[in-house]
Amino acid sequence: MIRDDIKSAQIAAMKAGDKEARAAIGLIQAAIKNRDIEARTQAPVADDDALVVEVLQKMVKQRRESIAMYEQGNRPELAAAEAAEVAVIERFLPQAMSEDETKAAIEAIKAELGATGMKDMGRVMAELKARHAANLDMSKASGLVKAALS
Known part of the structure; x- marks a missing residue:
């Protein structure tokens, strides 16, 4: 399951002292937890991985929009930080279709x-x-x- 992969990656990032990856993975876990809370009032989800993938795709889309705005605003350091988060998030997404x-x-x-x-x-x-x-x-x-x- 993708949730297990995320948890394992967070532990590995903590052990390695990778603060950027740990922070990004923390954001992923928070977004998933928020989605779980929203889902409590809805019908139960049959495929947990689909829910997690949906959250991850939304996070990537938000960050890509932020990158575009930061580049327009001439803030390359913020765009680079967002791009680093996108790279971490995409590690957990399934391979996209060509x-x-x-x-x-x-x-x-x-x-x-x-x-x-x-x-x-x-x-x-x-x-x-x-x-x-x-x-x-x-x-x-x-x-x-x-x-x-x-």
């Missing part, structure tokens, strides 16, 4: 659902997310689905 693999998955789902045009985009995106959310950047996939359906 663009070719994503296109193949979209074509398979398109054929399976009988999708022909843009009116079917919602169905294709929902199925793509259900099958590949952990390994896929859905914002990039959206553009590929549009291209495949137009």
